[in-house]
Amino acid sequence: NDAALQLRIHVDQLGYPVRAAKVAVIAADEAFPELELTVVEADENGRMVWEGKVAAATFDEASGDWVSQADFGALQTEGAYYLTAAGMKSHLFVIGNEVYEELFRDVARSYRLQRSGEGIDDPKLGLKLDPGHALDKEATLFFRDPGEKRATLDVSGGWYDAGDYGKYVPVAAVTVAQMLLAFELRPKAMTELRFLYNGERAHWPGADAAPDTLVEVKYELDWMLRMQRADGAVYHKVSGGVFPDFIVPAVDVQDRRVYGMSTYGTAMFAAAMAMGARVFQSYDPEYASGLLRSAKKAQAWLDAHPKAFFRLDEGQNTGSGPYDKETDREERYWALAELLKTTGDARYGAAIAGNYADLSTSNPGIVGWSNGQLLGQWALATAERSAPDVKAQAGQTIVTAAELILKRIREDGYRSALAGTEYTWASNKNALAKSELLLLANELAPNEAYVAGAVDQLHYVLGRNAMGMSYVTGRGAVYPVRPHHRISAASGILVPGLLVGGPNRYLNDPVLEKLADRRLPPAKSYVDDLSSYASNEYAIDYNAPLFFTLAILES
Numbered sequence: 001n002d003a004a005l006q007l008r009i010h011v012d013q014l015g016y017p018v019r020a021a022k023v024a025v026i027a028a029d030e031a032f033p034e035l036e037l038t039v040v041e042a043d044e045n046g047r048m049v050w051e052g053k054v055a056a057a058t059f060d061e062a063s064g065d066w067v068s069q070a071d072f073g074a075l076q077t078e079g080a081y082y083l084t085a086a087g088m089k090s091h092l093f094v095i096g097n098e099v100y101e102e103l104f105r106d107v108a109r110s111y112r113l114q115r116s117g118e119g120i121d122d123p124k125l126g127l128k129l130d131p132g133h134a135l136d137k138e139a140t141l142f143f144r145d146p147g148e149k150r151a152t153l154d155v156s157g158g159w160y161d162a163g164d165y166g167k168y169v170p171v172a173a174v175t176v177a178q179m180l181l182a183f184e185l186r187p188k189a190m191t192e193l194r195f196l197y198n199g200e201r202a203h204w205p206g207a208d209a210a211p212d213t214l215v216e217v218k219y220e221l222d223w224m225l226r227m228q229r230a231d232g233a234v235y236h237k238v239s240g241g242v243f244p245d246f247i248v249p250a251v252d253v254q255d256r257r258v259y260g261m262s263t264y265g266t267a268m269f270a271a272a273m274a275m276g277a278r279v280f281q282s283y284d285p286e287y288a289s290g291l292l293r294s295a296k297k298a299q300a301w302l303d304a305h306p307k308a309f310f311r312l313d314e315g316q317n318t319g320s321g322p323y324d325k326e327t328d329r330e331e332r333y334w335a336l337a338e339l340l341k342t343t344g345d346a347r348y349g350a351a352i353a354g355n356y357a358d359l360s361t362s363n364p365g366i367v368g369w370s371n372g373q374l375l376g377q378w379a380l381a382t383a384e385r386s387a388p389d390v391k392a393q394a395g396q397t398i399v400t401a402a403e404l405i406l407k408r409i410r411e412d413g414y415r416s417a418l419a420g421t422e423y424t425w426a427s428n429k430n431a432l433a434k435s436e437l438l439l440l441a442n443e444l445a446p447n448e449a450y451v452a453g454a455v456d457q458l459h460y461v462l463g464r465n466a467m468g469m470s471y472v473t474g475r476g477a478v479y480p481v482r483p484h485h486r487i488s489a490a491s492g493i494l495v496p497g498l499l500v501g502g503p504n505r506y507l508n509d510p511v512l513e514k515l516a517d518r519r520l521p522p523a524k525s526y527v528d529d530l531s532s533y534a535s536n537e538y539a540i541d542y543n544a545p546l547f548f549t550l551a552i553l554e555s
């Protein structure tokens with residue numbers, strides 16, 4: 001077989017910060033020997049600015065590719081370039097110090113564009129939409145708790161969860177938590193970040209000078225507060241009875257329902273509210289006290305209901321996602337940790353010591369809607385009033401987990417932090433959640449390798465992956481153009497800055513299922529198809545670790 005070697009050269013399609021490491025991945029379907037590489041300027045002269053070699057390829061399990069990593073970190077001159085090898089060329093990439101700036105703004109603004117109950121008038125995107133889901137003001141309480149006299153509830157506002165128009169408490173809580181955490185860690189940079197237009201702050205009268213991120217987060221917190229029952233527990237979600245077609249929000253006029261409740265969601269709510277109470281204190285003390293009251297009320301309810309349960313109402317999952325979790329230890333732990341951090345009240349510390357001591361010493365796994373353990377550990381590692389031993393243990397556990405993530409990154413052909421089995425629904429989110437852990441570890445035990453590993457995950461989702469594409473809409477040379485996102489599909493305007501779920505080897509939707517006989521490798525089980533909700537949908541919690549990672553790295 002003398003056919004020429006078909007190389008694919010994968011780079012971060014947005015680029016590389018000037019001083020950072022710069023690695024491209026050279027891939028092929030077959031083994032290849034050591035190769036010569038060049039970087040050339042992306043203008044008509046194509047002047048060569050760097051040349052080097054890559055080692056012979058090795059086989060990468062997750063992608064099924066033969067790969068070799070090209071390190072051109074020595075190149076530290078700002079500019080636009082291509083990488084070339086064996087007659088093949090990469091996509092254009094930039095070396096510069098602002099390569100992620102626009103992306104960060106888009107990612108932040110994506111939340112504003114998910115607002116429910118408010119129209120959109122975005123001159124830059126040319127996107128104009130009427131407000132939707134007016135019926136959320138009087139959503140049906142689908143299951144009436146004994147003693148509940150109301151038949152409907154005002155659960156208006158908040159962000160739509162994803163490509164669908166549901167609104168879910170656990171996802172909301174874990175998303176605002178990550179944004180608040182970014183704010184707590186980098187208050188100055190986060191205060192400078194601007195992405196709202198005038199007129200998009202009306203829900204916070206008198207707060208003209210408040211940082212955009214907090215204005216946006218408040219829109220979601222306001223909705224979450226509406227989801228709390230009088231007794232402190234929190235309903236699970238709001239949605240219609242069926243998934244709407246690809247229509248804009250204002251056209252989805254089916255009745256809206258409040259469904260379910262859970263102990264894990266109530267705990268996540270308490271945790272996020274307790275964080276909000278800290279961050280909002282210096283901007284709006286009254287609002288902050290209200291958040292703390294709600295957190296304590298949720299916690300008091302949890303104390304009175306120690307057994308984990310997830311209430312599933314009749315028909316609950318016909319028009320919205322389940323987000324079901326039957327256990328709740330990680331979330332109760334997180335809630336107590338945040339309450340301890342916010343109030344310093346020893347009772348919370350005692351509850352942690354009594355019931356959840358093991359969670360400060362076990363690997364936290366991946367932060368997400370179904371796992372609050374890492375955020376709990378972080379709160380304990382940084383709370384003034386944590387017991388000294390618990391504080392040390394929680395911090396040490398995060399650092400140990402970071403080391404394991406680094407090990408995985410080093411083993412992977414694309415420097416992805418995902419193990420082969422982790423190419424699940426929302427794998428891109430999970431890769432970035434690992435960046436988040438690395439960056440938290442770096443706060444506790446500064447280590448350049450942790451930062452580099454976090455940047456590697458950014459490179460992974462922005463093009464240095466087996467699909468050779470950026471998984472963020474509108475950013476990079478090749479990106480999803482048919483995401484499962486109703487607003488984009490129905491308006492014909494692709495909303496930028498949306499991270500899609502990404503490769504999902506478990507093929508959990510009909511479009512992916514049809515690819516089953518192609519036996520795609522885990523890292524290639526992805527399709528840019530409107531109907532592939534299990535690989536090509538965006539969700540607020542997918543953008544959350546991307547937001548967090550960019551917030552820390554950009555500052």
Ligand code: 9MR
Pocket residue numbers: 161162163164166320321322323324425426533534537538539
């Ligand atoms: O992101 C969620 C993923 O972690 C779950 O595995 C999956 C199945 O429960 O659900 C995903 O969430 C979807 C939700 O159920 C409905 N709104 C869109 C979400 C993103 O696809």
